Amino acid sequence: MPRLFAALELPRDATLSLSLLRGGLPGARWIDVENYHITLRFIGDVSGPTADEVVNAFDRIRRKEFQLRLQGIGSFGSKKPHSIWAGVTPTAELMALQGEMERICQRLGLPPDPRKFKPHVTLARLKTARAGDAVRYLEGRGDFVTMPFAVDRFVLMSSRESVGGGPYVVEESFPLEPVGAGARSAAEDVRAYYGPL
Template identity: 70%
Template sequence: MPRLFTALEIPRNLALSLSLLRGGLPGARWIDVENYHITLRFIGDVDGRTADEIVDRLDRIDRPEFPLTLTGIGSFGSKKPHSVWAGVAPSVEIHALQAEIERMCQRIGLPPDPRKFTPHVTLARLKNCRLDDVVHYLSGRGNFQTAPFTVPRFVLMSSKESVGGGPYLTEEVFPLREVGFGSSSSIAELVPAKGFY
């Protein structure tokens, strides 16, 4: 059974901006551009019946679309960094959406997610990277920021077991309610010909 998680997609133009952060860090395994996303809730391996119930519940979420900005970069694992990420500017809406998904998961019997929700886009996984190299890499790129983009939907994705960093497959799409504010990125930019970002 595939591992499931809910996520926000990254528009193509912003994924290309993120891709410019690749390189310059020995020992980093860079995530493919088409696999960039913001994980909302890791669900894990579930049976078919639970997966169907998850889809049914997610389909009932009724929230408006919202703006989001990617800003800053950092790493997880203070003494022994294991990943490098791009951050997300503070957003009440993304936390509200994530909290609703978390409540829904617990209502159907999934254990609570033990990790504090820290929205980010993983750029690279690190193996045997020197702390000095990571600090040097981050110090030269700390002012990274994208233009705001509109989040028009969230998705249920799957990943193959034991393959960290993709490939990911979009299983279901859940539109958010349109509110009509302007945006530099549209839904058309989220859907390249070969699949989803």
Template identity: 60%
Template sequence: MPRLFTAVELPEQVAMHLSLLRGGLPGARWIDKENYHVTLRFIGDIDDRTADEVAAALDRVERRAFTLQISGLDVFSSRGPHALFARVEPTPSLLELQGEQERLMQRLGLKPEPRRFHPHVTLARLRGTSAAEAAQWLAMRGDVRLAPIEVSRFVLYSSRASVGGGPYLVEEAYPLLAA
């Protein structure tokens, strides 16, 4: 039973730049740079037949290539900081691609994604990190703005059930139309 999700990959030089931010944050479990991505739609654990239906539905997506912009770092924090991430600007093209994938998954009978789409690249999982420690770390390193990233495809990833995710395997790649 595969665990699937769709995502935008990051170029090696962008992943390398983000990985250089690692360190100095107590309680951080850093994500390997090979696993950096922007999740579009978490699909979850599904049977092989449904996985084939998902792959076929995604093959019908016809969107234009676009650019992504990473600007700044932040933490997800409900009852304390639990994930450090790079913010991805929610451009219309990105939101439309994600929205189309959400609609396709629901048409296949999958449950709607309960969380609002918040484009980001997870850099670290946090455990026992205080709000003050996270705020201090962000004050020192949080003002990051990278060159625009050209997005010419999205992928369907599979993953093993593991703590923190990864390693991820590209099951299918879906090219976007030339801009």
């Protein structure tokens, strides 16, 4: 069974901007441009029936379209960096969508995601890169930013057993409601949860 995860795809302009960050870091294994994405929830290796339950539950999510922007770059692994990423400016809409997915997955019996959600796009894996080289690479590109782009759907993707970084396949897609349609906004979510502010 393939490994599943929920994600947002990136438009061509954003992937083009990200592709310009490739190179200049010895020992980095760069992710193929067509595999750039923002992971919302890692689901993992699940059975066919569980995958069907996830698809059915995600199909009932009603959220409005929203805008995102990529901004800044950084690394995971403080003393020994193991990956380079581009940041995603978090929005209330993004956090609400991700939170709903997390609640759905836990209701379906999947273990909670142990990591705090930090939206990002993985650009490279570092196995043999030296920490000093990674620091120099990041220092020269800290002002990275893209124009805002529209998010009008999320997807369920799969990855086959590999070293990591793709190839990824879109298994299902779930459209978001156009602004002005009947979906709940993030502000309405907050009011529904906490009452009037």
